Amino acid sequence: MAIDYAAVFQALPGAVALLTPDLVFADANVAFLRQAGRSRDQVVGRYLFDAFPGNPEDVTATGARNLEASLRAVLANREIHTMELQRYDVESAERPGQWEERYWSPVNAPVFAPDGHIALVIHRVEEVTELLRATSRPGGSRQLEAELFSRMRQLHEVNERLRRAHAREREVALALQRAMLPVPAPIGHHRVAVRYRPAVGSLNVCGDWYDLVQLHDGDKIAVAVGDVVGHGLEAAGVMGQLRSALSATSRVATGPAQALEVLGRYAHSLTGAESTTAVTAFIDFSRHLITYSSAGHPPPVLLRGDGTVELLDQATDPPLDAAFEPSPRPEATTAFTDGDTLLLYTDGLIERRHQDIDIGLGQLAHALVRHRELTDPEALADAVINDMIPTEGVTDDTALVVVSL
Structure with a gap:
């Protein structure tokens, strides 16, 4: 309507x-x-x-x-x-x-x-x-004062109960976050850096996640990031289930499109997974190819050795569980050369209230070009976070994965 x-x-x-x-x-x-x-x-x-x-x-x-x-x-x-x-x-x-x-x-x-x-x-x-x-009016001030005092006392009691409940939820959610987003183990001989910055003014936990998987078919890895709508314990729980499901699916899928298709079918049955976005890239180091697919997520960025920046935005589909019946998803492939760098991230890195997303993408591209001499993914990850995240923080979580190719 x-x-x-x-x-x-x-x-x-x-x-x-x-x-x-x-x-x-x-x-x-x-x-x-x-x-x-x-x-x-x-x-x-x-x-x-x-x-x-x-x-x-x-x-x-x-x-x-x-x-x-x-x-x-x-x-x-x-x-x-x-x-x-x-x-x-x-x-x-x-x-x-x-x-x-x-x-x-x-x-x-x-x-x-x-x-x-x-x-x-x-x-x-x-x-x-x-x-x-x-x-x-006579008596009006006393009556109003009594009513205001009563309402303020009720509000204070409600706020105190909410504060205690939020404190308990935050403790549990933080423990859950640490368990589900550990520092990744080395992926073979490949150099990878990850960063996670929680939002300000929240329970310190959102539904952003990252994942890296060593594939068994040659010298390949799968890299993914995703974003569950919402904050707190519920979003963290949904995030953990989706992350685990995608990690397992990537090991047996024929490619990223099939991995997201299966994940979408799983999300269809998972309460709280509505409108979740995710992007995954399969990197074949022996053939120097990146195959990727996106479910409504901001595009990965490829920083080439010559300082040019390419948005990997040729295989974008709606978010997980957006369609009534999940269907095959698109995927695209691009070549890379030694010395290139791949970045996957969640929207907290580039989206700001009252700002078009293209502005944030342009700022990210500019930051990568400015720091293109940083060949260590750890150093580049820090430089990007420092450039893109203001000191006062942002209102959405940020996950970032940097892969040296």
Whole structure:
């Protein structure tokens, strides 16, 4: 069913307006216009502070100045800003020159275009004037205080229970992660480096995984990375099952496409595996060939000895369990030469909120070209992580595998 987002916007029970980066009203929903006491013609297309100027008769009314500062901060910092309670008087639409004392609780948030620039700013407001007036009535303040105290106590109790539950889950999840993502054993004489960086602000465990398998047919190895949707113990458990299944399947499959096809059939019966992405590459060192297949995952990257970078994106299919009935998956083959390097990674390395994925891929390619003289995969892995992961961390896990070819 197609969703009419314009109708949804107008039907929102909260008061919401859309502003351009020049702070001109692009749209306002019915609740906003009703709350502000204005018609669409009085608002849409007008500069915010022309439609709602500050009260010139009261120098203590700082709502307009504070709102403009908040909106400018959103445009500069590209982050949501929740304002403190504001007094922002509104001129009466029926009696020009008369100002009504009003109190508002605003939140401002950026809306990003595909190329990453801010296209609009969401301005959501909730009026609390009547609530404040209620506290000024006899007994109103005491009743409100008692109700707020009761709710704060209930919230504290809930938060404390959640904190204890999260702490227990984190301990178990970390132990599970260490068991399922150990430092890989040497793969024959081949030089390989792996890195895992947990997300910030989470249980320190997501569903990202990596795997390296020595194949029995000649001088071949299989390299894979994957990403289960979600965080915490459940995602870690699903990750472990999928990683083990792919590791076993790769040893008997005819190639990466068949390995992912079988894994997709297994994921179809595994709760929590929905929308999992994975990519696997079979590396034949004797024939200097890489055969790969991707289930909705970011493409592996081949750094060639001459400093050029190639995205291995010619065999991409939907994520595991995306189709009602699993079907054969595509695979592609590319040649490599001695001195090339192959990288597989999860989306935490290249994806950032409000940024198109192509920008992240370009940054990764640039980092590889800049560090192309690093022939040791350990050194290259560290350099890539340092270039791509900011010091404050990211909100998604990152797994990285670097294979020297």
